[in-house]
Amino acid sequence: MAIQRNPVSGQVAIVGLGHTAQGELPGRSAEENAVDAALLALADSGIEPAELDGLVACKSIQGQGNDVSVGRLLGLNLPYAQSLDYGTCNFSLHLAVMAVAAGMASTVLLTYGANARSGKFDFGQPAYGADMASAAGLVHIAGRAGLALQRHKYLYGTTDRQFGMLAVGQRQWAQRNPNAIFRKPLTMDDYLAEPYLVEPLRRPDVTMISDGGVALVVTTPERARDLPNKPVYVSGIAEHAGVRGEHNPENLMRPWLRDSAKAIWASTGLGPCDIDVLYIQDPTAVWSLQMLEYYGFCGIGEGGPFLAEGHTRPGGDLPLNTHGGQLSESYTWGWMHLVEAVRQLRGQADERQLDSPEVALYCSSHGFVKAAASILSTDPGVGT
Amino acid sequence: MTDNEQGTPAPVGGPVAEPFWRAAREGRLAIQRCDCCQALRWPPLAGCPECRSRDTTWTDVEPSGTIWSFVVYHRAFQAELRAEIPYTVAMVELNDGPYIVGRLIPGNKPPSVGDRVVAEFVEIDRVPSVRWRVA
Numbered sequence: 001m002a003i004q005r006n007p008v009s010g011q012v013a014i015v016g017l018g019h020t021a022q023g024e025l026p027g028r029s030a031e032e033n034a035v036d037a038a039l040l041a042l043a044d045s046g047i048e049p050a051e052l053d054g055l056v057a058c059k060s061i062q063g064q065g066n067d068v069s070v071g072r073l074l075g076l077n078l079p080y081a082q083s084l085d086y087g088t089c090n091f092s093l094h095l096a097v098m099a100v101a102a103g104m105a106s107t108v109l110l111t112y113g114a115n116a117r118s119g120k121f122d123f124g125q126p127a128y129g130a131d132m133a134s135a136a137g138l139v140h141i142a143g144r145a146g147l148a149l150q151r152h153k154y155l156y157g158t159t160d161r162q163f164g165m166l167a168v169g170q171r172q173w174a175q176r177n178p179n180a181i182f183r184k185p186l187t188m189d190d191y192l193a194e195p196y197l198v199e200p201l202r203r204p205d206v207t208m209i210s211d212g213g214v215a216l217v218v219t220t221p222e223r224a225r226d227l228p229n230k231p232v233y234v235s236g237i238a239e240h241a242g243v244r245g246e247h248n249p250e251n252l253m254r255p256w257l258r259d260s261a262k263a264i265w266a267s268t269g270l271g272p273c274d275i276d277v278l279y280i281q282d283p284t285a286v287w288s289l290q291m292l293e294y295y296g297f298c299g300i301g302e303g304g305p306f307l308a309e310g311h312t313r314p315g316g317d318l319p320l321n322t323h324g325g326q327l328s329e330s331y332t333w334g335w336m337h338l339v340e341a342v343r344q345l346r347g348q349a350d351e352r353q354l355d356s357p358e359v360a361l362y363c364s365s366h367g368f369v370k371a372a373a374s375i376l377s378t379d380p381g382v383g384t
Numbered sequence: 385m386t387d388n389e390q391g392t393p394a395p396v397g398g399p400v401a402e403p404f405w406r407a408a409r410e411g412r413l414a415i416q417r418c419d420c421c422q423a424l425r426w427p428p429l430a431g432c433p434e435c436r437s438r439d440t441t442w443t444d445v446e447p448s449g450t451i452w453s454f455v456v457y458h459r460a461f462q463a464e465l466r467a468e469i470p471y472t473v474a475m476v477e478l479n480d481g482p483y484i485v486g487r488l489i490p491g492n493k494p495p496s497v498g499d500r501v502v503a504e505f506v507e508i509d510r511v512p513s514v515r516w517r518v519a
Contacts, residue, residue, distance in 0.1 A: 124461030130396040132404075132427045133485040135513075138473045139461045146455035147475050154453070154497035199456040247425060247433045250483075252453070252475065 006236055006267045010380035012097045013224035013231035016045025016217030017339045022330030023181055025211040026118040030064035033213030034113030035073045041215035046227045047107060052217075054080040054105025056095045058087025058112040058333070062121055065113045080105040087112055088281045088334040088364035089216070090372035094237045096218050106220050112335045113213040123209065142198040142206050144368065145284040148252040149200050152289065155301060160200065162304035164191040166285035166320075167204035167327050169313035174324025176314070176352035179336075181210055182328040205285040207326035214335035216342070221380055232345045235359070235375040235383030236270070238263035243369050251368055257294040260371035264361070265296070268375055268383035272296045275375075276357035278318055279341050281334030281364035282325045288312075291363045292320075295373070314352070322352050334364045338374075345378050358382075395511050401428040403442040408512040411505045413447040415482060416440045426482035447503035448519065449478040454488060454495050476501055476516055489517045 018040025020033050028036075034057070042049055055078050057067040066083035080099050084091055089110065096108040116123075123141070126134040138144065152158050168191050174180035186204060194202040224231035240263065242248055242256030249255075265271055272295060280288045289303045297318060298306035312320035323329045323340035330336055341360040343349045360376045375383055395405055407414035415426050420437035424445065431438045454474040460466040472488040472495060488495055489504065500519040505512065 132397050132401060135396045136473055136485050136487045137457060137465055137468065137471055138455075138485050139465070143455055143457070143473060147453040147473075150455060150497065151453040196456065196458050199458065201455075244433055246427055246483075247429065250452075 005269070006383050008097050008101060008237055009235050009268065009383035010221060010233050012100050012218050012234045013221050013380075014216055014218050014234070014342050014376070015224050015227050015229055015231055016041040016047060017342050018042070018044050018215050019336065019339060020213040022179055022210050022212040022332065022336070024117050025115065028115060028118075028211070030060040030062065030113040030115050031069045031073055032113065033115060033211060034065045034070050034111040034215065035213070037113065037213030037215040038070070038074060038109055038111050041109070041217050045217040045229065047217055047219070049074060049076065052076060052107055052109050053078055054096060054099050054108030055082070056092045056099070056108060056110050057081070057083045058089070058092050058110070058335075059083055059085055060112070060114045061116055062119060064115075065111065070111050078105075080108070086333075086366045086370075088366065088372065089214070089338040090281070090334070090362060090364040090374055091239070091366070091370070093216070093218070093234065093338065093374055094239060094372065097234055097237055100218070100220065107223060108218050110216045110218070111213070112215070112332065114332060115211045116331065117209045117211045121209070140198070141283055141367070142201050144252055145286040146198045146201045148254070148290070149286045151253065152301075152303070153200060156304060158289075158304035160192060161188060162308045163205070163285065163289065164188055165307040165310070165313070166282075166288050167191055167202075170321050170325045170328045171204070172314050173322050173352060174328035177323050177329060180324040180329040181208060182324070201284065201286070204327060207283045207331055210331040212330055212332050214332050214339060216338065230346045230378065231380075232342045232376050232378060233380045233382070235377045236264055236268035237374050238267060239370065239372045241370050245369050254290055254365065254368060254371070257290060257365065257371045260363070260373050261295040264373040264375060270359070270375060270383060274359055275318070275361045277322060277341065277344050277354055277360045278312075278320045279337040279360065279362040280321060280325070281337055281362075282321065282327055285327060287365060288320065295361070295363055319354055322349065322354065337364070338362055341376055345376060395513070397428060400430055404428060405512050407442065407444065408505050408514050409507070412444045413503050413514065414442045414444050417443040424480055424482050426484050445478060445480040449476040449484075449501055451475070451488075451495055451497050451499045451501055452477040452483060453497055474501065474516060486514055486516045489515050491518045
């Protein structure tokens with residue numbers, strides 16, 4: 001038997017999505033937000049809770065919402081349940097695809113809930129305890145992201161005006177999204193007038209913090225045929241773990257993103273020009289700049305001029321984060337990126353709906369250590 | 385903060401980093417060198433990521449390098465940093481190779497990537513600290 005280049009292509013379909021309001025949801029735990037979203041996703045999918053045979057729960061930044069706490073509230077015993085410390089929905093989706101491919105489950109619920117805003121989580125504290133860098137005052141993700149951007153500016157001449165197109169463009173998308181938290185117009189002049197938060201980053205370059213739950217339901221293509229929604233197929237998945245972390249040379253540039261990019265293109269046989277709509281998880285806009293380059297939408301160092309040409313804004317030929325992303329829509333660690341990708345591919349994105357997109361790429365990362373990518377399509381044959 | 389064997393406050397990093405702070409107290413910049421493959425490494429780690437040897441010697445390195453990148457904090461994300469803003473943090477590429485994060489001492493003009501920097505060893509509230517000054 002020939003070795004399949006991409007054994008996952010068309011084997012799993014996203015059939016349900018649900019999310020709570022995004023914003024401030026005081027008095028609700030991360031688990032409750034996750035479960036509220038899960039019930040909406042199940043209702044959207046047409047699948048009963050008892051039909052689920054898999055659960056992949058993504059914990060919140062405070063460590064809440066694991067499979068045990070979510071499973072309890074959902075009242076489920078399942079053949080397969082697992083938790084991830086960090087999902088971005090990509091890593092969670094990959095685990096679900098692997099569970100289906102391995103025959104351990106056929107219909108899997110993915111959950112995530114956050115209450116970092118009303119829970120007043122302190123993002124200024126180092127994630128893994130005080131370390132040598134935080135002792136020097138390098139705290140909050142804006143510090144390391146800012147170092148990467150300053151280096152990019154030095155190497156390639158990237159300007160604030162070019163880089164600002166990410167925040168400005170995503171605000172334009174958010175204005176078409178009733179779920180978005182930040183919808184006030186943000187012109188380039190407004191952006192440039194914003195004071196620096198951690199120079200060279202301004203406040204609009206960094207994610208907001210909001211509460212909310214998000215969930216997806218995935219199943220086999222056979223099961224998907226009997227369900228109400230247009231299936232959105234997983235065409236390919238790839239990851240790369242740069243877990244040498246700070247012991248990688250120039251790790252702030254996250255060079256291992258390139259390895260995830262190579263893997264997603266090689267396994268699916270697709271390339272940047274095949275992508276109709278792009279999603280990049282963006283705790284800071286620096287992530288989008290890096291991934292546009294590493295995934296080959298422009299050359300290394302060419303991100304600034306590429307953004308200035310307007311490709312990623314409404315009306316451009318590479319729509320990016322059409323919901324507004326973490327900069328303008330909501331926090332949720334990138335989970336809403338995958339929700340929006342499914343909405344666009346289903347044709348349910350209302351006033352921001354693109355013209356019949358068929359193939360979407362979602363790229364995400366786990367801070368300074370891991371990369372993940374998924375390609376989704378309306379066509380189960382894409383990526384074979 | 386924990387107490388080291390001298391009974392003085394030891395800064396962050398845990399036991400693996402203690403030799404760094406002891407050296408800093410004496411005005412030396414010390415980092416780990418693998419006894420097996422001689423690779424220098426930073427931040428402190430229990431074993432060598434190049435060859436996986438656990439045999440390590442703390443070695444003095446030249447306390448100078450160049451600014452690989454820097455950021456200027458205009459907001460304090462921790463209460464104890466409030467009195468210090470605006471402050472500058474640099475990623476310094478040491479002459480001997482490894483990269484080290486450090487606070488930059490304000491100079492006469494704004495720093496630039498590529499500027500040469502030298503380490504200065506200071507004590508703040510009896511806690512040793514390494515700061516960097518543009519040469």
